[in-house]
Amino acid sequence: MQIATAHVRHKGSLNSVVRKRNLTPAEVVVLQRIHSPDAVVDVVLQSGQSDNDNTTEIDRLRATYGTTKDGAKTLEELFPGHAPKLPTSFKEIGIDAAPPVKASGRKTIKDDAPAADPAASVLE
Numbered sequence: 001m002q003i004a005t006a007h008v009r010h011k012g013s014l015n016s017v018v019r020k021r022n023l024t025p026a027e028v029v030v031l032q033r034i035h036s037p038d039a040v041v042d043v044v045l046q047s048g049q050s051d052n053d054n055t056t057e058i059d060r061l062r063a064t065y066g067t068t069k070d071g072a073k074t075l076e077e078l079f080p081g082h083a084p085k086l087p088t089s090f091k092e093i094g095i096d097a098a099p100p101v102k103a104s105g106r107k108t109i110k111d112d113a114p115a116a117d118p119a120a121s122v123l124e
Contacts, residue, residue: 001050001088006043012036025087043097054086
């Protein structure tokens with residue numbers, strides 16, 4: 001099952017945006033139903049896949065979103081039955097997710113590296 005990082009607009013508002021990681025296609029469907037069809041934006045695939053099978057993923061979604069009467073109803077409407085088939089790719093739910101972002105080739109400075117003397121460059 002694919003996973004991605006995306007921005008979620010609370011109730012579709014541009015003024016309240018949260019970045020979420022490790023989103024599955026099924027979770028995006030739930031978030032779209034809760035907030036609005038265009039609430040999940042800037043979807044970027046993460047490298048790797050979720051290890052969750054359908055049963056584990058629906059259990060996770062029920063624990064996260066199904067704890068209220070409305071949440072449980074939403075999950076049942078979206079994924080009916082005891083063991084529903086969940087989408088495994090973003091393409092299945094109509095989202096053209098961007099490919100994973102490669103790490104930049106920037107060098108990092110080690111914490112134990114000596115600091116440059118700012119006065120040295122001024123005096124030269």
